[in-house]
Amino acid sequence: MSESLRFSGGTSHEVTVHIDGEPMRCRLGETVASALIANRVRLLRHSPRDRRPRGAFCMMGVCQECVAWVDGAWRQTCQTSVVDGMAVELDRTP
Amino acid sequence: MNAPIASTTAASSADVAIIGAGPAGGTAAVTLRSRGLSVTLVDEAPLPGGQVWRALPQTLKSGAADRSPDRIDGDKLRGALANSDVDWRGDRRVWSVMRDPQGFRIDALGPSGTETIRARSLIVASGTHERTVPFPGWTLPGVMGLAAATILLKSQHVLPGQRVVVAGAGPLLAAVAAGILKAGGEVAAVIDQNGALDWLGASGAMLSRPALAIRGAGWVRRIVGARTPVYRRHCVVAAQGETDLASITIAPVGANGAPRPEGRKDLTADSLVIGNGLVPGTEITRLLRAEHRFDRDLGGWCPVLDGGGRTTIEGLYVAGDGGGVLGVDAARAGGRHVGETVADDARAVANRSERRPTSRRRPRFGAAMAHLARLRPAHVASIPAETVICRCEDVTRAEIDRAIDEGADEVNQIKHFTRCGMGPCQGRFCGDIVAELLALRQAGADDETTIDRARARIGSWTARVPIRPVPLDSLIGDFDYADIPVPPPAPL
Numbered sequence: 334m335s336e337s338l339r340f341s342g343g344t345s346h347e348v349t350v351h352i353d354g355e356p357m358r359c360r361l362g363e364t365v366a367s368a369l370i371a372n373r374v375r376l377l378r379h380s381p382r383d384r385r386p387r388g389a390f391c392m393m394g395v396c397q398e399c400v401a402w403v404d405g406a407w408r409q410t411c412q413t414s415v416v417d418g419m420a421v422e423l424d425r426t427p
Numbered sequence: 428m429n430a431p432i433a434s435t436t437a438a439s440s441a442d443v444a445i446i447g448a449g450p451a452g453g454t455a456a457v458t459l460r461s462r463g464l465s466v467t468l469v470d471e472a473p474l475p476g477g478q479v480w481r482a483l484p485q486t487l488k489s490g491a492a493d494r495s496p497d498r499i500d501g502d503k504l505r506g507a508l509a510n511s512d513v514d515w516r517g518d519r520r521v522w523s524v525m526r527d528p529q530g531f532r533i534d535a536l537g538p539s540g541t542e543t544i545r546a547r548s549l550i551v552a553s554g555t556h557e558r559t560v561p562f563p564g565w566t567l568p569g570v571m572g573l574a575a576a577t578i579l580l581k582s583q584h585v586l587p588g589q590r591v592v593v594a595g596a597g598p599l600l601a602a603v604a605a606g607i608l609k610a611g612g613e614v615a616a617v618i619d620q621n622g623a624l625d626w627l628g629a630s631g632a633m634l635s636r637p638a639l640a641i642r643g644a645g646w647v648r649r650i651v652g653a654r655t656p657v658y659r660r661h662c663v664v665a666a667q668g669e670t671d672l673a674s675i676t677i678a679p680v681g682a683n684g685a686p687r688p689e690g691r692k693d694l695t696a697d698s699l700v701i702g703n704g705l706v707p708g709t710e711i712t713r714l715l716r717a718e719h720r721f722d723r724d725l726g727g728w729c730p731v732l733d734g735g736g737r738t739t740i741e742g743l744y745v746a747g748d749g750g751g752v753l754g755v756d757a758a759r760a761g762g763r764h765v766g767e768t769v770a771d772d773a774r775a776v777a778n779r780s781e782r783r784p785t786s787r788r789r790p791r792f793g794a795a796m797a798h799l800a801r802l803r804p805a806h807v808a809s810i811p812a813e814t815v816i817c818r819c820e821d822v823t824r825a826e827i828d829r830a831i832d833e834g835a836d837e838v839n840q841i842k843h844f845t846r847c848g849m850g851p852c853q854g855r856f857c858g859d860i861v862a863e864l865l866a867l868r869q870a871g872a873d874d875e876t877t878i879d880r881a882r883a884r885i886g887s888w889t890a891r892v893p894i895r896p897v898p899l900d901s902l903i904g905d906f907d908y909a910d911i912p913v914p915p916p917a918p919l
């Protein structure tokens with residue numbers, strides 16, 4: 334995870350999350366949104382009306398820009414901690 | 428909230444319920460417990476601390492202990508709560524608050540379903556959310572809030588990008604830029620809406636809190652030491668990129684806070700963190716129909732409070748930045764003070780004696796910082812017509828102006844004309860800007876006194892449940908519709 338935007342240790346607690354089927358290594362304790370940002374994945378969805386590209390904005394569970402389909406349900410990824418084996422689908426049309 | 432949500436409902440009751448476990452709510456809880464009242468403390472975060480004292484998950488801790496003042500103060504609060512028998516309910520998102528014959532009924536969604544908490548008194552200590560004045564391109568991935576960046580840095584140890592522009596107004600600017608540099612990141616530039624003179628104007632108040640002033644000076648030293656370009660009296664006027672941020676345009680601002688047409692400059696960056704102050708989260712006090720007033724310096728609409736944090740509703744109190752943005756020190760002191768008031772009031776009720784009136788001065792340091800980050804009407808007036816104002820529904824300024832042309836003269840009408848504010852963020856991000864746009868039109872001027880009068884007249888959105896988005900299935904049992912966290916559309 335050397336190329337990532339993470340800036341401190343914690344590698345002893347690694348888990349794997351699947352982003353659109355691709356495995357992504359994360360640290361336990363991270364939220365899905367910050368793990369994605371750390372791996373430079375920032376386009377999370379398109380806005381429903383005009384289909385404009387969107388990414389996490391508030392990180393505090395208010396703006397809803399980070400919503401993705403996580404293990405079969407819509408979740409705010411900034412409020413959802415990574416779990417080993419979790420499946421995340423980005424930019425799914427509701 | 429990761430666990431599958433079962434449709435169970437648990438109920439409990441306490442003398443006092445507190446929503447929000449930041450410096451204000453956490454301190455109030457400890458204070459009340461020491462006065463012998465039973466306390467239930469609810470927060471959607473897994474650990475107490477709130478925004479400024481947000482905890483770093485155990486698994487992300489590295490060898491060297493973090494000795495920053497925020498971490499130390501947060502650990503102190505977490506320790507005090509753990510050693511008390513405050514009924515701590517983390518990971519619980521409050522989605523409804525109602526009055527009931529015994530006092531208040533609070534409904535929260537937690538890891539094992541919905542929970543109902545009943546309490547005689549309620550302290551709302553739910554803090555704030557961030558405000559960003561929209562500009563073309565602010566919806567691009569790679570653009571994020573300034574306060575949002577503090578969460579990434581503090582509780583996740585992740586940088587917002589490779590090359591970050593830090594922009595906006597107020598003390599978080601220096602805190603975030605210094606935080607990125609300390610973590611080994613690159614700050615392409617700091618764009619400060621205020622100039623040296625504005626900061627000088629605040630310096631008297633800063634001297635009232637030497638420890639905080641010294642901490643601020645440390646941030647500035649780090650920024651200067653890294654030779655980071657600092658653009659004073661500038662703001663971001665556009666962000667460019669296809670599906671990701673690639674560059675931004677900045678402009679000098681005039682005395683009224685609006686960008687000027689000349690002197691624009693492009694900067695390349697893959698990340699922009701930007702914030703124009705904080706707005707008190709008043710959805711609970713509005714839902715309960717407490718009285719509110721507009722105070723630009725305190726962040727906008729604030730509940731009307733007496734010196735002890737009492738609202739205009741019996742038994743309902745507010746502590747911390749949710750009552751007006753004054754910063755962490757005021758939030759902690761306010762939490763203690765409001766805790767004492769609630770305990771005194773409970774005793775007065777029991778003894779059928781008079782309630783003691785309480786008074787408090789507005790802390791100078793926090794007030795000076797909030798003043799620097801206040802919304803500038805002329806800045807809002809300068810937003811180009813094609814700019815998205817409401818992110819949820821992609822409503823542009825031009826559409827809002829058209830609704831006003833067509834006769835909308837109140838914010839709830841603009842909502843019905845344009846769908847602005849109807850999306851899942853429930854208007855938290857656009858509300859302040861929409862009201863300001865309407866005030867600018869109605870007042871026909873952009874000086875703060877005139878606009879403030881118009882804002883007071885215009886009001887704010889009507890608050891509705893759920894106050895925080897929750898999956899519908901967890902509220903109504905087995906619900907097989909796609910459980911998108913979208914609140915029901917508001918009736919006219």
Ligand SMILES: Cc1cc2nc3c(=O)[nH]c(=O)nc-3n(C[C@H](O)[C@@H](O)[C@H](O)COP(=O)(O)OP(=O)(O)OC[C@H]3O[C@@H](n4cnc5c(N)ncnc54)[C@H](O)[C@@H]3O)c2cc1C
Nearest residue numbers: 447449450451471477478479521553554574747748754755
């Ligand atoms: C995102 C963000 C980051 C910030 N970072 C800093 C910083 O780094 N430094 C600084 O000096 N100031 C920061 N601030 C300013 C902040 O307002 C502080 O001054 C301080 O945290 C205020 O304390 P408080 O107790 O009033 O509220 P907060 O600390 O904001 O605490 C409020 C708590 O209420 C909870 N809450 C709110 N609504 C609900 C609900 N419906 N259900 C359950 N729980 C709820 C929240 O999870 C939160 O823990 C930040 C503000 C924000 C919005």
Ligand code: FES
Nearest residue numbers: 392396397399411
């Ligand atoms: S980033 Fe705003 S809700 Fe997650």
